[in-house]
Amino acid sequence: MVFSSLIFLLFFLTALYVCYFIVPRRWRWLRNCVLLVFSLFFYRCGGADYLPLLLASILINYFGGLLAASERPALRKLGLWGAAALGLGLLGWFKYAGFAAENLAALGLPVEVPQIVLPIGISFFTFQGLSYVIDVYRGDARCQKNPLYVALYVALFPQLVAGPIVRYTTVEEEIVQRNESLEEFSQGVVRFLFGLGKKMLLANAMGEIADGVFAQSPETMALSLAWIGAAAYTFQIYFDFSAYSDMAIGLGRMFGFHFLENFNYPYISKSIAEFWRRWHISLASWFRDYVYIPLGGSRCSVGRNVRNMAVVWLLTGLWHGAAWTYVAWGGMMLVLLAGEKYCWGRGLSRLPGPVQHLYTIVLVVFSMVMFRSSGIGYGLSYFRSMVGLGGRPDGQAVYYLLEYWPEWIACVLASLPVKVWAQRSLERREGPLPALTLEWGPKIAALGLLGLSYTKLATGSFNPFIYFQF
Amino acid sequence: MKPKKTRRASDLFISFCFLAFLFVGMAATLLRNSEEYSFFENRMLAAMPKYTPEGDGNGSYVNQLETYLSDHAALRTTLLRLKTKADLALRRPVVNDVVVGDGILLPYLPAEQTDEADIAEQAVFMADNLKGISDLVSSCGGHYFYVHVPCQYACYPDRYPWFLNNREQISQLSVDCLTRELAARGVNFVDVSIDYWAEGRPEKFGSIGDDHYSMYGAFFAYQRVLEQVVERTGLDIPILRDEDVNIQPLANPYLGSRERKLLGLIDLEEPLYVLHPWEWVPFTRIDGGEESRSSVYALPYNPWDQLTYNLYMGGDLTESFIDTHRPELPSVLIYGDSFTNAMECVLYLSFDKMYSLDMRHYEGMSLTDYIQMVKPDVVLCVRDTYTLLDPSDNGGVADAGDESF
Numbered sequence: 116m117v118f119s120s121l122i123f124l125l126f127f128l129t130a131l132y133v134c135y136f137i138v139p140r141r142w143r144w145l146r147n148c149v150l151l152v153f154s155l156f157f158y159r160c161g162g163a164d165y166l167p168l169l170l171a172s173i174l175i176n177y178f179g180g181l182l183a184a185s186e187r188p189a190l191r192k193l194g195l196w197g198a199a200a201l202g203l204g205l206l207g208w209f210k211y212a213g214f215a216a217e218n219l220a221a222l223g224l225p226v227e228v229p230q231i232v233l234p235i236g237i238s239f240f241t242f243q244g245l246s247y248v249i250d251v252y253r254g255d256a257r258c259q260k261n262p263l264y265v266a267l268y269v270a271l272f273p274q275l276v277a278g279p280i281v282r283y284t285t286v287e288e289e290i291v292q293r294n295e296s297l298e299e300f301s302q303g304v305v306r307f308l309f310g311l312g313k314k315m316l317l318a319n320a321m322g323e324i325a326d327g328v329f330a331q332s333p334e335t336m337a338l339s340l341a342w343i344g345a346a347a348y349t350f351q352i353y354f355d356f357s358a359y360s361d362m363a364i365g366l367g368r369m370f371g372f373h374f375l376e377n378f379n380y381p382y383i384s385k386s387i388a389e390f391w392r393r394w395h396i397s398l399a400s401w402f403r404d405y406v407y408i409p410l411g412g413s414r415c416s417v418g419r420n421v422r423n424m425a426v427v428w429l430l431t432g433l434w435h436g437a438a439w440t441y442v443a444w445g446g447m448m449l450v451l452l453a454g455e456k457y458c459w460g461r462g463l464s465r466l467p468g469p470v471q472h473l474y475t476i477v478l479v480v481f482s483m484v485m486f487r488s489s490g491i492g493y494g495l496s497y498f499r500s501m502v503g504l505g506g507r508p509d510g511q512a513v514y515y516l517l518e519y520w521p522e523w524i525a526c527v528l529a530s531l532p533v534k535v536w537a538q539r540s541l542e543r544r545e546g547p548l549p550a551l552t553l554e555w556g557p558k559i560a561a562l563g564l565l566g567l568s569y570t571k572l573a574t575g576s577f578n579p580f581i582y583f584q585f
Numbered sequence: 586m587k588p589k590k591t592r593r594a595s596d597l598f599i600s601f602c603f604l605a606f607l608f609v610g611m612a613a614t615l616l617r618n619s620e621e622y623s624f625f626e627n628r629m630l631a632a633m634p635k636y637t638p639e640g641d642g643n644g645s646y647v648n649q650l651e652t653y654l655s656d657h658a659a660l661r662t663t664l665l666r667l668k669t670k671a672d673l674a675l676r677r678p679v680v681n682d683v684v685v686g687d688g689i690l691l692p693y694l695p696a697e698q699t700d701e702a703d704i705a706e707q708a709v710f711m712a713d714n715l716k717g718i719s720d721l722v723s724s725c726g727g728h729y730f731y732v733h734v735p736c737q738y739a740c741y742p743d744r745y746p747w748f749l750n751n752r753e754q755i756s757q758l759s760v761d762c763l764t765r766e767l768a769a770r771g772v773n774f775v776d777v778s779i780d781y782w783a784e785g786r787p788e789k790f791g792s793i794g795d796d797h798y799s800m801y802g803a804f805f806a807y808q809r810v811l812e813q814v815v816e817r818t819g820l821d822i823p824i825l826r827d828e829d830v831n832i833q834p835l836a837n838p839y840l841g842s843r844e845r846k847l848l849g850l851i852d853l854e855e856p857l858y859v860l861h862p863w864e865w866v867p868f869t870r871i872d873g874g875e876e877s878r879s880s881v882y883a884l885p886y887n888p889w890d891q892l893t894y895n896l897y898m899g900g901d902l903t904e905s906f907i908d909t910h911r912p913e914l915p916s917v918l919i920y921g922d923s924f925t926n927a928m929e930c931v932l933y934l935s936f937d938k939m940y941s942l943d944m945r946h947y948e949g950m951s952l953t954d955y956i957q958m959v960k961p962d963v964v965l966c967v968r969d970t971y972t973l974l975d976p977s978d979n980g981g982v983a984d985a986g987d988e989s990f
Contacts, residue, residue, distance in 0.1 A: 121654040124607060125607060125611040129611050162644035163644075304603045331696070510747060511748070514748045550588060554592055554595045555595050562599065565606060573661045574665045
């Protein structure tokens with residue numbers, strides 16, 4: 116079940132509202148139980164066969180946390196490494212066993228490739244649960260003795276299957292005590308509807324273009340079409356994933372949770388390093404705090420620092436998927452980030468702002484091509500087309516521009532902090548009209564987006580979420 | 586209003602509207618009369634999925650449920666109309682897979698590479714397949730003809746915007762390859778498109794709002810096909826000439842398949858024509874084994890009723906049989922996709938018995954068995970440009986491996 120579906124909106128959410136808000140606020144434990152039951156049901160809708168896996172992950176992290184909080188160092192270590200081994204072991208089996216076996220078989224070893232279906236959201240809830248155990252081990256978070264609360268933290272439906280990766284410390288207090296209010300609810304609704312609109316109106320339209328272009332052979336692809344396809348996918352992945360984060364944050368808000376932001380207009384970055392401070396913030400900070408810094412971070416020799424970065428980007432690539440294209444994409448990011456840090460970063464910062472923006476967005480678009488490609492060979496051929504070594508123009512680029520012109524314009528505008536600019540501009544003005552616009556504008560716009568999104572839901576069938584595959 | 590009050594009012598407003606939308610939407614979806622068919626999309630709507638433990642286990646049950654809900658969402662047709670209207674207003678070149686041209690609606694053809702080797706291979710496969718059917722017909726004492734009629738995009742390739750695919754190269758290549766392969770195997774092939782071109786591609790032969798040819802186009806195709814049949818077989822078949830028939834437009838509004846896809850929001854005011862011979866030929870008609878009205882047109886009851894291409898022969902019927910009770914004339918079996926329908930409205934006039942099959946839907950027996958059963962003097966397979974090399978359904982591939990060939 117995805118957020119942008121009728122079954123979620125009209126049935127799951129309505130039933131949850133009734134069951135949740137009918138319980139008096141003072142019976143917090145019961146409200147939490149309602150949330151947990153609905154969260155487990157939400158996950159079950161993606162396939163009942165995978166529910167035991169989620170329950171196992173909850174148990175692993177619950178007991179891991181208990182042990183990690185022990186006063187005996189040996190038990191603490193057992194809790195940490197045990198939870199890490201079991202959690203990552205499950206992730207490794209379900210996500211990487213097939214990939215590993217394929218590669219061993221390709222090397223000529225007598226290995227049978229297992230047919231394993233990737234359970235929805237396993238990368239997200241594994242990392243989320245692991246962060247809890249590590250934080251408890253480090254003393255950054257208190258151990259939660261109530262299994263219900265650990266279960267709710269790991270399985271809370273808004274962020275369960277596609278993030279953001281919420282740290283336990285972010286919601287620790289709110290699980291036990293939070294304040295649901297009309298203001299919070301309405302803000303959550305607005306945020307959710309903006310996310311729904313982004314997904315239904317922008318991400319899906321860009322997805323249609325990207326799917327159409329990437330289904331073609333890159334050898335004969337014209338330069339213009341290659342760029343249209345790459346730009347469309349760059350928009351799609353941003354609006355798809357940030358939309359899901361918006362919806363997750365909005366849903367959390369409705370029930371009194373405050374998740375941290377996951378995106379901050381990444382396409383206005385002036386460098387790749389800045390891009391990664393604005394893109395999938397929860398994942399980048401997870402790797403920073405739990406892998407990069409423990410390895411030594413940047414307070415070490417250049418060689419060691421590059422090694423640390425290499426480990427992080429190899430893992431980041433593999434986290435996104437068990438394929439060599441993701442490893443190559445991680446490798447590209449490593450080269451760019453290390454290059455900015457040790458080679459051209461200083462020179463880049465002296466260039467005019469528009470050049471820095473251009474540098475960043477062009478490289479991001481190139482990297483997204485590898486991310487989207489079905490294989491490294493396909494990605495390299497696509498790069499050739501992007502530099503004009505492909506085929507001749509055949510009008511397709513013009514078609515995709517004319518057919519989706521409203522969406523292209525909206526994508527460009529929505530990638531920029533137009534909302535922030537408008538807000539600031541209105542706040543500077545005095546009088547009742549700017550104040551009314553500030554108050555009512557987003558809400559009216561959100562309702563408009565709801566209408567348009569429902570129209571798309573009722574009339575279209577193109578609705579896959581990209582980040583579910585991770 | 587004070588800021589705090591304004592905020593509360595706006596918070597209440599958005600929360601109320603959102604919740605009202607969810608609850609009313611749920612109630613409307615649950616209470617809605619379930620429809621099975623979407624007229625404008627010309628397809629069956631998704632049926633309520635059946636629960637299975639397997640589907641529940643892998644999540645496919647919920648996916649099917651979502652498809653069902655999407656198909657049966659409250660206000661769906663109204664929203665489809667609004668969306669189509671908006672897309673037309675935004676001047677998108679393609680709306681609902683229809684290329685919105687200047688005074689014409691054409692099918693959207695996704696971009697594709699012309700793979701000459703692949704087309705040649707398909708033509709060889711198809712020709713081998715048709716050779717088998719042709720031999721079977723000959724063994725039953727009949728004559729087999731494979732007929733190509735141009736579909737809409739092949740009639741108007743120059744009406745596409747320059748940046749859209751019109752398949753002109755692929756169409757030409759397909760016809761050329763098949764012509765060569767069928768000639769090499771001695772299978773009769775009638776390419777009506779050549780005659781269309783020779784006549785200067787008259788606009789009246791095609792349709793500006795539908796995939797099929799007009800009655801003028803169907804009549805022209807009928808004449809060219811029978812001329813070839815007579816020439817190659819020597820059979821004595823009367824062929825109606827222009828002066829033998831009266832082709833007239835019906836006053837009813839016509840909703841072509843492209844107009845239909847646009848929910849009738851663009852009306853090209855194209856009429857649908859009926860053909861009547863000056864000399865009346867009485868006949869009996871049997872559809873699917875049951876006798877039906879002695880007419881080849883499904884005429885509307887009222888002058889304001891909307892017409893579709895189903896006017897001809899009542900649409901894509903699985904099996905039809907027309908007997909004109911003139912044993913001195915030969916018999917014909919015609920099979921193919923819906924392009925046969927309009928042609929059948931005149932074809933029966935030249936034969937004693939006309940059998941008609943649509944192998945996409947007919948499940949009574951195989952084409953082989955049917956031919957052996959009725960032993961027609963002439964067998965016509967009518968395919969349009971799009972399906973010319975398609976061996977499935979009316980391409981007869983199911984029979985290709987039959988030992989009787």
